[in-house]
Structure formats: structure tokens, C-alpha cells
Amino acid sequence: MRRADRLFQIAQYLRGRRLTTARQLADWLSVSERTIYRDIRDLSLSGVPVEGEAGVGYRIKAGFDLQPLMFSSNEIDALVIGMRMVQAWGGPQLAASSAAALAKITLALPKEKRDFVEATPLFAPAFHIDPKHGERLETIRQAAGEHRKLQLDYVDAQGRGSRRVVWPLALYFWGGGWSIAAWCEMRGNFRNFRLDRVQTLDVGEVYPAQEGRRLADFVRAMQRENSGSRNGGKA
Numbered sequence: 001m002r003r004a005d006r007l008f009q010i011a012q013y014l015r016g017r018r019l020t021t022a023r024q025l026a027d028w029l030s031v032s033e034r035t036i037y038r039d040i041r042d043l044s045l046s047g048v049p050v051e052g053e054a055g056v057g058y059r060i061k062a063g064f065d066l067q068p069l070m071f072s073s074n075e076i077d078a079l080v081i082g083m084r085m086v087q088a089w090g091g092p093q094l095a096a097s098s099a100a101a102l103a104k105i106t107l108a109l110p111k112e113k114r115d116f117v118e119a120t121p122l123f124a125p126a127f128h129i130d131p132k133h134g135e136r137l138e139t140i141r142q143a144a145g146e147h148r149k150l151q152l153d154y155v156d157a158q159g160r161g162s163r164r165v166v167w168p169l170a171l172y173f174w175g176g177g178w179s180i181a182a183w184c185e186m187r188g189n190f191r192n193f194r195l196d197r198v199q200t201l202d203v204g205e206v207y208p209a210q211e212g213r214r215l216a217d218f219v220r221a222m223q224r225e226n227s228g229s230r231n232g233g234k235a
Helices: 003-015 022-029 033-045 073-089 092-108 111-119 131-146 215-230
Strands: 050-053 057-060 148-155 161-173 178-184 189-194 198-206
Touching (some): 003 033, 092 131, 131 198, 161 215, 178 215
Antiparallel strands (some): 148 198
């Protein structure tokens, strides 16, 4: 759970009870009591009227409520088009999650702002996207999250096919398609693989978190490569 979500949950618990101890909160949220004490302090510093003390319990003064989410019309446009793009390009699970997230955001908006969501004139059509694309994207996303190798039948820009075993690190969206950032066992180096050139895809065994082959290493390698290109070639 993200810290911001945990602080929100703590505030909800303290609003709904007379006194709640740090031990209870720690058990409910699966964190240490020390973390709860720190969170309580930060809530108080942010203006939430928390009453109580360590060893006794905490509560929030009666009548306190969390402020509704406040977004400008431009911010609402940004949120809606972002969610719609994920629904179109993000695969079935991300599409469902983005729709649920947008519904939650809409409910949390003040009444006068909710109409802005439906009125946003920005769309991301999905009728032209092959559903298999989203399913494949979801498989890669899960493999990257679980650190599992992928076996790819891949066709490069020249039409040459090859069988690759890669360590998927991340997915990058380029406006009209996705690429897989990965460590390629055959090349012994980082490579980008365009998703639309992947012919077949199988998930394999777990790969280790190995120094020099992590996402941060990939980003540094790409930055060096781009810097070399701007300077007329690789160093």
C-alpha cells in the first residue's frame, strides 16, 4: 500500500471510532507501530485534527471531513484522456482498472465538477486495435512484475526472424505502439523489442535481480547511447 493511501485509511479509521490504538492500526494496515506513530504525527502536521496520545488511543474531532478532490477543467481533461488511452491501449486488466479508478475519482469530485468528466471532448478509440495485442501486453506486464523470462519469436525491421530469451524490465508506450525494454540473453546486452513484431510469446522461469541488468541500468545505457548519438557517435 502506498503511504498516501495508508494515511487516507488511517484518517477514515479515526473518524469512525471513539478511540483507536496504534497497535490496532498497525494490525489492520500490516505495518509497525513506529510507522503508525510517524503517520499520526504527519497527519497532525498537515492539519488533520487528531486527538489522543501513545498508549491510550487516537481519534479525529467530530465534524471533521476530508475535503473533496478539487481539479481544474484542464486537470479533469488530462485525467479522462489518460484513463481512456489506458482503456484503449493498456490491455484488459488495466482497462478495467482505469475505468474503476475514473469512477472513483468522479464520485469524489464536487457535484459541480462531475459533469466535466462526461463533457471532456477527448477520446481514444479502440475499435481498430486487435484484442490479442492487449492480452499480450498484459502477459508481458505480469512477467515484468514477477521477474520472469520471456521466450520470443521476433522479426526485426529487415524481416529476419530469431528466437530470443529476454528479461523484461519495462514497457514503453510511443503513442502508436509499445516496446519491451529487456536484457537479451542472445545479445548479452539491453535491447528494445517492438510489441507488434513479436510473433509468439511464452513465459519462462524467474530471472534474478542481477546488478547491471536492472531497469535503472537499462535507463542509464539508453541515456549514454542517446548522448553518443547527439555527439556524432558512441564514445
